[in-house]
Amino acid sequence: MDTTLNFIKVSPKTEQTPAALIVTLHGWGANAQDVASLLPYLNLPDYEFLLPNAPYPYPHSSTGRAWYDLRDESMYQGLVESRQLLIDWLQSLEANTGVPLSRTILSGFSQGGAMTLDVGLSLPLAGLVVMSGYLHPGVAALNKGNFPPTLIMHGRQDEVVPLSAAIKARDVAQALGVAVNYHEFDMGHEINLEMLEVLRNFVVNVIGETKL
Numbered sequence: 001m002d003t004t005l006n007f008i009k010v011s012p013k014t015e016q017t018p019a020a021l022i023v024t025l026h027g028w029g030a031n032a033q034d035v036a037s038l039l040p041y042l043n044l045p046d047y048e049f050l051l052p053n054a055p056y057p058y059p060h061s062s063t064g065r066a067w068y069d070l071r072d073e074s075m076y077q078g079l080v081e082s083r084q085l086l087i088d089w090l091q092s093l094e095a096n097t098g099v100p101l102s103r104t105i106l107s108g109f110s111q112g113g114a115m116t117l118d119v120g121l122s123l124p125l126a127g128l129v130v131m132s133g134y135l136h137p138g139v140a141a142l143n144k145g146n147f148p149p150t151l152i153m154h155g156r157q158d159e160v161v162p163l164s165a166a167i168k169a170r171d172v173a174q175a176l177g178v179a180v181n182y183h184e185f186d187m188g189h190e191i192n193l194e195m196l197e198v199l200r201n202f203v204v205n206v207i208g209e210t211k212l
Contacts, residue, residue: 056068121142128151
């Protein structure tokens, strides 16, 4: 596996410190470039986006990446290493960007959404966004605490990660005391414009209009 996270950075056009950071984790077999193609639709010009590539190669194509191996769902081989790598990287961001975790949104799609819940609930982030994601085993065992507000979005016709996974994630998070904003859409395993609009509104509300 890669021992550092390579990432795409998309910065505001001004020289000022970004209003906030948005980190987005791609799904199994995708890569950071796939995520970058969505950014123009978010219309958040004062925000800096950091889009890391997962550390493992995807077994079915040369361009895809993986946070861990999903071919044996009972194993999640590589998850422990990816989790620690992602935590270390997120904790290094303030020194490199000037933006604290308290003004950083962690988001992810599918496997990236699962990583967002896994890692994000243990860090003092501004908020979490889980798109078509699911829970890793063990998240329900977290102690109750001050968790970031969390947006969970899922397609009712998702044929890859069933809607029941989102409902379970919502219920477990709420039982832990997480403030959950939950939305379902008439779509499959994808990101659509309606979802991006909900994401944008969530981010703006969480971060607020104040600048650093």
